[in-house]
Structures are given as structure tokens and as C-alpha cells.
Amino acid sequence: xxxxxxxxxxxxxxxxxxxxxxxxxxxxxxxxxxxxxxxxxxxxxxxxxxxxxxxxxxxxxxxxxxxxxxxxxxxxxxxxxxxxxxxxxxxxxxxxxxxxxxxxxxxxxxxxxxxxxxxxxxxxxxxxxxxxxxxxxxxxxxxxxxxxxxxxxxxxxxxxxxxxxxxxxxxxxxxxxxxxxxxxxxxxxxxxxxxxxxxxxxxxxxxxxxxxxxxxxxxxxxxxxxxxxxxxxxxxxxxxxxxxxxxxxxxxxxxxxxxxxxxxxxxxxxxxxxxxxxxxxxxxxxxxxxxxxxxxxxxxxxxxxxxxxxxxxxxxxxxxxxxxxxxxxxxxxxxxxxxxxxxxxxxxxxxxxxxxxxxxxxxxxx
Numbered sequence: 001x002x003x004x005x006x007x008x009x010x011x012x013x014x015x016x017x018x019x020x021x022x023x024x025x026x027x028x029x030x031x032x033x034x035x036x037x038x039x040x041x042x043x044x045x046x047x048x049x050x051x052x053x054x055x056x057x058x059x060x061x062x063x064x065x066x067x068x069x070x071x072x073x074x075x076x077x078x079x080x081x082x083x084x085x086x087x088x089x090x091x092x093x094x095x096x097x098x099x100x101x102x103x104x105x106x107x108x109x110x111x112x113x114x115x116x117x118x119x120x121x122x123x124x125x126x127x128x129x130x131x132x133x134x135x136x137x138x139x140x141x142x143x144x145x146x147x148x149x150x151x152x153x154x155x156x157x158x159x160x161x162x163x164x165x166x167x168x169x170x171x172x173x174x175x176x177x178x179x180x181x182x183x184x185x186x187x188x189x190x191x192x193x194x195x196x197x198x199x200x201x202x203x204x205x206x207x208x209x210x211x212x213x214x215x216x217x218x219x220x221x222x223x224x225x226x227x228x229x230x231x232x233x234x235x236x237x238x239x240x241x242x243x244x245x246x247x248x249x250x251x252x253x254x255x256x257x258x259x260x261x262x263x264x265x266x267x268x269x270x271x272x273x274x275x276x277x278x279x280x281x282x283x284x285x286x287x288x289x290x291x292x293x294x295x296x297x298x299x300x301x302x303x304x305x306x307x308x309x310x311x312x313x314x315x316x317x318x319x320x321x322x323x324x325x326x327x328x329x330x331x332x333x334x335x336x337x338x339x340x341x342x343x344x345x346x347x348x349x350x351x352x353x354x355x356x357x358x359x360x361x362x363x364x365x366x
Contacts, residue, residue, distance in 0.1 A: 016160035027167040032270055034174055035192055040266035042189055044258070045125030047269040048116050051254045053134060055247040056101050060141045062240035063093060064148035066232040071152040071216075080215075087216050089232055090145050098141030105134030116251065117258030125189040132193035139200035146207035149216055162206045170199035242309045249316030256324045257338055264335050271339075307356045311349045319345040 035042050067090035074083035105112075113126045133140075143166075147159040173195035180186030187194065211217065258265045323341020327333045333340065 016156040020156075020160040020163045023164055023167060027171055029274065030171050031174060031192065034171075034178055035189070036266075036270065038178070038188055040263055041122050042125055043266040043269055044262045045118070045122040045189060046129050046192065047265065048113055048118050048122065048126045048254070048258070049130040049133065051116060051251055052112050052130065053137065053140075055244070055251065056134070056137050057140065057144070058243035058247040059097060059101070059240060060094065060144040062236050062243050063090065063097065063232075064144055065239035066090075066234075066236035067145060067148055068152040070232055071149060075153060083216065084218065086232065087149055087211075088218055090149060091142075091218060093232065094141040094145040095138060098138030101141075102135050102137050105130060105137065109134060115255070117255040119258075119262070122262065128190050129193045132190065133196050136197045136200075139197065139204050142204045143200055143207060146204065146211055149211055150207070150214075153214065153216055155214070158210050159207070162203055162210070165206065166199045166203035169202055170195050173198055238309065242312050245309065245313045246316055249312075249321055253316075253321045253324050253338075253341075256321070256328070257335075260328060260334055260338075264338075267335055268338060307353065311352050311356075315345040315349040319348065 032043065035046050067086065070086040071083060071090070074080075074086055109130045110123070110127055113123060113130060118126050147162070150156075150159050174192050176186070177191030177195050178186050178188060179191075254265075257268050320341050323344060324338050327337030327341055328335070329337075331337060
């Protein structure tokens with residue numbers, strides 16, 4: 001493929017995903033604004049629950065990495081039997097993992113939130129949100145994998161359309177379920193949880209219907225003819241390791257921020273939603289955060305899965321977590337210390353990953 005044609009193909013595939021990411025970030029921002037109307041305690045409660053739910057998402061996305069590699073390989077080889085086999089495997093594994101994490105959420109949800117630092121004031125709201133969204137996380141698992149399956153086949157437009165529809169539906173539902181309508185006063189935090197779950201259910205149905213209209217369609221009668229999932233699991237593990245190192249590090253440093261007070265944590269969550277606009281597209285923004293995301297993906301594509309893992313481990317645990325303790329707590333800088341530690345982490349990671357990328361590509365050129 002010529003370089004010009006390759007560039008156009010990359011843009012064709014990347015643009016819908018970029019639009020989807022920006023819209024998801026916008027919806028998250030609007031959701032935060034709606035929840036903020038209930039008070040900073042509500043923002044803290046939902047933020048604590050979402051921090052744990054982001055660990056779940058990391059697992060689903062890692063499974064998507066393995067599924068993408070195998071599905072794309074099967075399509076490239078024109079192997080129809082292998083293609084349907086790997087699609088089937090991805091769906092069953094996502095259902096299994098989603099059900100397991102949902103069960104853990106219902107059984108150990110309160111303990112998880114207490115470990116996160118939830119106090120008596122925020123625990124009730126965090127629990128209510130987490131039991132609904134975490135308990136039914138299977139819909140998040142299926143949405144993630146179904147979208148991944150379509151993207152692996154080269155269709156990035158359909159997941160974008162479904163995302164726009166479901167996220168828009170989520171915002172509308174949230175408004176009425178949180179604040180009510182007419183004489184009905186609404187459900188508060190439980191309302192935003194129900195809105196999230198119903199929107200994900202809609203997204204799951206729409207994405208599944210789209211998959212069934214393509215060559216990727218799955219025969220439900222054959223769904224549990226899995227074979228060995230070893231190959232997909234092996235491909236998933238390196239991506240899972242990096243994402244879990246990142247997300248578990250976030251759990252720790254968020255719990256440290258909670259220790260600085262509810263107002264500080266709520267402020268951090270609101271500012272974090274705004275900051276997300278700078279790096280969610282992750283395709284060309286010239287900021288330290290965006291560069292670290294781009295270079296990590298590029299290195300993994302070149303077969304270097306260790307550099308992103310090591311940089312994430314050192315950056316998250318050695319710089320960000322320690323930075324919150326030293327700058328935020330010991331030096332008394334509060335939220336300013338938190339954000340300074342984030343800046344140092346992202347800047348140094350971006351420099352390291354850019355250097356590793358150039359070293360790797362130079363070796364390939366030789």
C-alpha cells in the first residue's frame with residue numbers, strides 16, 4: 001500500500017474513533033455537571049465507584065486487544081472458520097468475566113469502597129451507584145467487546161454511531177431519573193446509575209444486531225463451542241498487565257486524594273473531566289498526556305509491550321502515587337500537589353516512550 005493511501009486509510013479508521021472518544025468525554029462531563037447539582041458529596045460518591053469500575057473497563061479493553069489481533073488476522077487470511085471461532089470466544093469470555101466481576105461487585109462492593117476511602121457521608125451514595133452499575137457490568141463488557149469486534153473488521157463508523165446514540169440516550173435518561181419530572185422528585189444518585197445501565201443495555205442490543213448483520217455473525221447454538229481460549233488469553237495478558245497497573249495505581253492515588261477531603265476529591269473529579277478533552281482523542285494532540293498514549297500504542301504495535309508496562313508502573317506508582325503523598329500531604333500543597341504529580345508523571349513518561357519509539361524504529365530501519 002502506498003504511503004499516501006496508507007495515510008488516508010489511517011485517517012478513515014481513526015476519525016470516527018476520535019469523534020466517539022470526544023463525545024464520550026463530553027457526556028462524562030455533562031453527567032458530572034448533573035451530579036454536581038446534588039452536591040459535592042454526590043460527585044465524590046460517584047467518582048469513587050467509577051474509579052473501581054474503570055479497573056473493570058481495563059480488563060474488558062485488554063480482552064479486546066487479544067480479540068482484535070486474532071479477528072484481524074483471520075480476516076486477513078480469509079479464514080472464515082477461524083474468524084467466527086474467535087468472535088465466539090471473545091463474546092463468551094466477555095460474558096464470563098462480566099458476570100464474575102458483577103458478582104464480586106454485589107458481594108464485596110461495600111468493602112471495596114471503604115478501602116477506597118469512602119467515609120460515612122459518601123458511602124451510601126457510592127454503594128447505591130456501584131451495586132447497580134457494577135452488578136450489571138456485563139453490559140459494559142459486551143459493549144466493549146462488540147465494538148472491538150466491529151473495529152477489528154475495519155468498521156469504526158458503526159461503533160461511533162451506536163456510541164453517539166447510547167450516550168445521548170444516557171444524558172436524557174440521567175436528567176429525568178436524577179431530578180424527576182412533574183410531581184415526581186427523581187432518584188438522585190440511583191437515577192444516574194439506572195440511566196447508565198439502561199443506556200449500556202441499549203448499546204449492547206444495537207451493537208449485537210449490527211454484528212449479526214455482517215460476516216461476523218455468530219450462531220447462538222454454537223456460542224459455547226469454545227475450544228481452547230489459550231491464544232486469546234496469551235495475547236490479552238500483556239495489555240491487561242499495563243492497564244491494571246495503571247488503574248490499580250489510580251485506585252491507590254484516588255484513595256489518597258479522598259484523604260485530603262471530600263471537597264478536594266470532588267474538585268479533582270470535575271477538573272479531571274475537563275482535562276480528559278486534551279487526551280481522549282489520543283491521535284495527534286501535542287500534550288504530554290497525548291504523546292504518552294500514542295507512543296505506548298505505537299510501541300505495542302512494534303512488539304514492544306515491556307516499555308509501556310514499565311513506564312506505566314514507574315510513572316503511576318513511583319511518581320504519581322508518591323507525588324500525592326509527598327507534595328499533596330507532606331508539603332501541604334493539597335490539590336495543587338496532586339496535579340503537579342500528574343504533570344511530572346505524564347511528562348517523564350512521554351519523554352521516555354518517545355525515546356524508546358525512536359530507538360525501536362531505528363533498529364527496524366537498520
